[in-house]
Amino acid sequence: MSTIIADNLTGKTAAGNVTVTSEGGAATFQLQQGLVKAWAKGSFYDTTLDDSFSMSSVTDNGTGDSTFTVSNAFNNANYAVAMTRGRSASNYTTSKAGGMVIADNQTLPTTTAIRARGLDTDAAEFDFDIACVSFMGDLA
Amino acid sequence: MAGTIVADTLTHSTAGSLTTDYVVNGSAKAWVSLNGTGTAAIRDSHNTSSITDAGTGVYYSTFSSAMNNASFSGGSHVIGLSNGDLVATGEATAPTTTTFRVGCRTVGGTLLDPEYAMTNVHGDLA
16 A cells, blocks of 8 residues: 655646546546536525535525525636535424425526525425535636 | 555644545546537536437436446536526436436426526546
């Protein structure tokens, strides 16, 4: 077993391109492109991040309406986001919770933030107490 | 080749260590952000050779390097500006080792083309 002890990984030919061999060995991929650049577990009802990486804040814009802001800006707003939601037992007080979804909030993403909405089965805003988001793309 | 390091562990001076299988297995193997309005087009992507407009509000991306199997994890999100709240959907089509499909519907279930459709894929490359 070998260990690399380092604070930085930098490509030799191109600083932003470190290549990793795939699990099956048939392909390679660029490390920087594949890394999740930020993630968080928070909620729609307050501004607390239970755990996160490279996230600066979550803004509560109102019931079921939050903005998630990253610490380091992306190179452009063309990154890919994945979001999901859930509810704990303490937030299980309405039968409408069953079919909730996260939808967009008719707001374009920026290089530092994305806005999302939590909706119940009647498409009314609802404060999920679990909201998870991850960002993939090119950092500035 | 500029050089290859073969190692099992990466250690940062303050942030801790992780075994390199987390780097290999934990990295996103593909992601894409596309514009579904008009002629569907890739905004930015990783390991994505093309996208296909499979009808109103339905798209699939094709990976440049195939996955080892179709049992990967996929996520998606959609954003539109003028048609109310939208939801990313699966559209009842199983993924393959080279494709992943996403749909965009209103909360009422109507398919429509969004300004942004985003997907990401985690799993094992071939």
